[in-house]
Amino acid sequence: DVSRDLDESLVQDFLAEVDNKQIEGFLRDLTKVPHMATTAGDEATVQYMLQRWQDPESGLDRAWIEQYLVYLSFPDPKKPNKVTVVAPNTTVLHTAREREKSYGPDQDDPEVVQPYAAYSPAGTQQGKLVYANQGKPSDYMLLNKTLDLRGTIAITRYGGAGRADKAINAAPYGVVGVLVYTDPLDINDGLMSDANETYPHSWYMPPSGVERGSFQTDYGDMLTPYLAAKEGTYRIPVESITGIPPIPIQPIGFEDAYVLISQLGGESAPTNWQGGFNCTYNYGGPGFKPASEFNDSAVKLEVFNYAELRNSSNVMGIIRGSVEPDRYVIYGNHRDSWVHGAIDPSSGTSVMLEVSRVLGRMLKQGRWRPRRSIIFGSWGAEEFGLIGSAEYTEQYYTKLSERTVAYINVDIAVFANATLKASGMPSLQNLIFTAAKQVKAPGLDSTTVYDNWLRYSNRTSPAHGTVPRVGYLSGAGSDYAAFVHYLGITSMDLSYTYDRTKTKARIYPAYHTAYDTFDYAARFIDPGFTSHQAVARTAGNVLLRLADSLLLPLNCSDYAESLESYLATALELYQTSGAPPSISIEPLKSAVGLFRSAATQLDQFIKSSDLANEIPLKVRRINDQLMLLDRAFLDPQAFPEKYGFRHVIWASSSAGNATFPGFADAFARASSSGLAGDWAKAHHQLSILSQAIEGAAHTLLDVI
Amino acid sequence: DVSRDLDESLVQDFLAEVDNKQIEGFLRDLTKVPHMATTAGDEATVQYMLQRWQDPESGLDRAWIEQYLVYLSFPDPKKPNKVTVVAPNTTVLHTAREREKSYGPDQDDPEVVQPYAAYSPAGTQQGKLVYANQGKPSDYMLLNKTLDLRGTIAITRYGGAGRADKAINAAPYGVVGVLVYTDPLDINDGLMSDANETYPHSWYMPPSGVERGSFQTDYGDMLTPYLAAKEGTYRIPVESITGIPPIPIQPIGFEDAYVLISQLGGESAPTNWQGGFNCTYNYGGPGFKPASEFNDSAVKLEVFNYAELRNSSNVMGIIRGSVEPDRYVIYGNHRDSWVHGAIDPSSGTSVMLEVSRVLGRMLKQGRWRPRRSIIFGSWGAEEFGLIGSAEYTEQYYTKLSERTVAYINVDIAVFANATLKASGMPSLQNLIFTAAKQVKAPGLDSTTVYDNWLRYSNRTSPAHGTVPRVGYLSGAGSDYAAFVHYLGITSMDLSYTYDRTKTKARIYPAYHTAYDTFDYAARFIDPGFTSHQAVARTAGNVLLRLADSLLLPLNCSDYAESLESYLATALELYQTSGAPPSISIEPLKSAVGLFRSAATQLDQFIKSSDLANEIPLKVRRINDQLMLLDRAFLDPQAFPEKYGFRHVIWASSSAGNATFPGFADAFARASSSGLAGDWAKAHHQLSILSQAIEGAAHTLLDVI
């Protein structure tokens, strides 16, 4: 039936059938062994996904593998990376752990990869140690004021700057190698002892825990920008790669970091550089204190990483739409982890498998077929830089941008079990609210996920009053990046997260360590798996509504509200920027005004229509306007210096203002330099932005 | 009615109502005075178009003006540009005409603009004259072998190189100024005398005739790349403009060119440099023959052009679609001319007005409303670089790319009255054939436009046998450029043209001169206006079919045929290129293969469907695939050095092979230089191309 709308009783069936025990079972299966991208463990999860999605009782219409030949970086198992303290007489005074300490069979698995910094160059460097705080440009600048950094090794803590940036920022000062560790202050609320405080006694990171990670700046396979990484695809020369560490870098545990930092000489670092150790964090002489046994010793960093092309798999599954098969709702998560990855990403993968299992059963039992097509994506090699999802969007750019209604990302489904967290385009806000109101909050019988969320995080909307706060997807933190920034697809990212009054941890403490295991998830993150269940119910409800609603549940007036809030900040910034009078802000004001009136007009047109009883091309026309709204904000020339960023509203920004990113960065730069050329660039950004918003308004305005 | 298809009887009504007398009347009105862009004459045509399109009996639903503030270049009426021969003692021995000779009131009009090279810099230059053939790179290179070109003035003939290129190519050799003229061999089949051979006795160019033109490389307003040229829009600094003459250049008549060339000294130029004058074309000493009265004299070039921002208008008119208002068929032509512009562009404008008049009457009488929306565009400032149409596509980029089914361009409607000429995407070929089969050939009662065309220009299609030859729109010769290359909209350009056995003229001889008048059109180009009528019938028939057919009349298998023909040439090129074995051609072969099978599959799906009786979303889905096919070939990064070129199949190419342009140029360069970096670029182009063709295939393949 062409005019078929969402069936609310079917939504209730779906919610009822989502089973926490099933999720637990999926998680147990997925985390049996480490499954770093392209390893045998990863291949096992590929087969596992395929089996589930091809299951005759609860599978999808079709499931298959898509492979890409991508550039990955690994440590050499035969020559482990090493960090040592070496005396002038070459005696080794201290050796950092090569593996994390074992508390059970998971850590004993020989497939646990040594902690390393993916894409760090190989090399041996030795030098006096300095402490460089978070490795931000301002950190090295300050350090350089009193110390000659040439030939030094810098130790930095995670946070404040991107992983690769800690080395990229260091190199210009002559630093030859970098160490990075997680400070207990930043991850463990200060706790440090594995005798009783850290895992396996709690969710906190044990002293030997090390956050692995990809040390790159741009997302996607590095050798094949804008091209799917297939066998014969052109690859840029390895020497042309940008955004990776120019000098060796290696992550270590805070146990070893303490040994080094507590012995550092030199002046005491500023208060905001101090961490959780019971010692003063000094800059370093450079090097260690005269009184230390390490006096005059150097730190030696040996990195044996190598990079090579590997075949990485996405597993894809589809349910074909009955009425509009040419409209896609995509639901995805990565499948690869650093080690066992129970939380990252398998919590999300388990949730996705439960959503697809319940929908697959409804499908196979003949109870349901969606109005629009549903695509599930289990992306490969996300940990190395969102590679699987990025290559997928490059290969299928045309059909995805022509037909995709929305993308739902659930990576880490449960960081903690306090409250829902959602980020996405403003047009999705109301849909997420609707879905969250139909789901019971875990552990709170009479409260909905929505009401619980409202208590933890809210804001006042001019149109709706107090509502939960939905974040924006301005960065490239998970696989939504290519969908948002490259394709301009309306996207969201969902999870359950912390009570921020109870922890200051940067992220859940086992993140990217050998302790992110089923045991950890089941005992400390979500005992009973009810938060997983709530996320599955919420995300699945959103998915069903996107796939089945006659009118797409996307609200363009909520988009206008966000643009107006950005505009208000932009106007303040403009006023105080000292912009020359030749640069008028009027085109931006008028573009946002046009967008608002277009949104109002479309909403009234929808309200005044009886869509189920008018010609089916009318609702299709409106749905096309709503679907293409985010596409209208794309400008491939807006950010020539940011790879894969084309959406002018949600790009990343360094200026730190809640406003249009290109505008914010360009005005901040011009305002600070006062150079005519920088003002010209600011004016250019203003015109790009105004035209894009006007273009988006034209997408919403009456079609002719 | 949602399933309403094209009404053939309505097509017949349309054809019957297209009136040659009406076209003649429109042309007479439009060409009363010169109407160069933004002049009072242009403003009069703006009002004229508005009146016709707002006429209560035969107008459209709505018509309005869109203005852009664009950068135009003009001669100074108070200080006319001058070309003189100056003796060493400063005596002026010869002065070139400042105006073309008058043969009637049209040439006497004070609004006839002095012949000039728009965007030539102002400046006075004096130097010894040399003859540089067509001003191609190879021409100056040859000349430079025997002559020191520093400080010289070069005289060149039109043809072989773009207008601006004649100066751009000259400057590196130290040439300080350039003259350009139209050689009688190239335009007049050798005839030269206005006593009996040229206009007003025939269509040939009189001796004083001068082709004006825009001397630029990129299309659109030069100061606002990719941004609509509105009041507050960012403009690049004038110094940053590229692609315009770096040294003064001025066009002159062949009468004056003869005076100069016939006196040139030096060696005799090669045979293919010789033109139609009854003298040997020498290189120049540099300078004139010792025996000449000009011996030792220099040529002095004084250019007083100035550039400024002017408001240029597009006139827009629409007929709202009844069933799919959100699908557009666009029909356009520029309105501005250099002088009276009877042929260029008013022949096309008269045809457009007749098409809109007949459709407007059917509309106002309640006999018809199209299924899809129709947009008419009367573009401004085309002569300065397709400016009005380019700015329009920049401003309305989003909605035009979301919704436009096709663009029909009819600029010069009638070059001559021998045969139809058509260029466009291969998917439109069959539609043009269908339309042309329903129109009688002018002056040939029992022959159709199609049959007549087939006699003049044909080719053998693997699928269809002998068919008329439809050209490709690879360049930027008229307002289709932004639609084809920037927006990726399926486009065509239609006209009536020469019997090439009867003339070798580069173009109709009055092109861009003061002789392109109503008198010229009515007496020499199309007496009785029956060729205009045939073009109006053919173009209008195409328009009606695009607007009213239930299934879009776009054939994707014909596109596959063109790709296969390009592939065959590419394979030959690849074989002989000496490409290293690491660059495989297989991805391109397999992409074209995938495209063919996708096209076959879609055609079979269409054939097996009963679209009028199935759900209306099915035909919409197929129509979307067909509409978006050309969009799928866009890659904004494919041609970083070519402004506004994004369609990987139809971009301009310098390699001169009938194959994929980026591939052809890159392989030619690499093959010739042998440099590894050039081979890398060739490989990159191959990957871009293969991925784009695959993407287009995905647009055609079953939607999920």
Ligand SMILES: [Ca+2]
């Ligand atoms: Ca890639």
Ligand SMILES: [Ca+2]
């Ligand atoms: Ca522009």
Ligand SMILES: [Zn+2]
């Ligand atoms: Zn993750």
Ligand SMILES: [Zn+2]
């Ligand atoms: Zn991760």
Ligand SMILES: [Zn+2]
């Ligand atoms: Zn023209």
Ligand SMILES: [Zn+2]
């Ligand atoms: Zn012209």
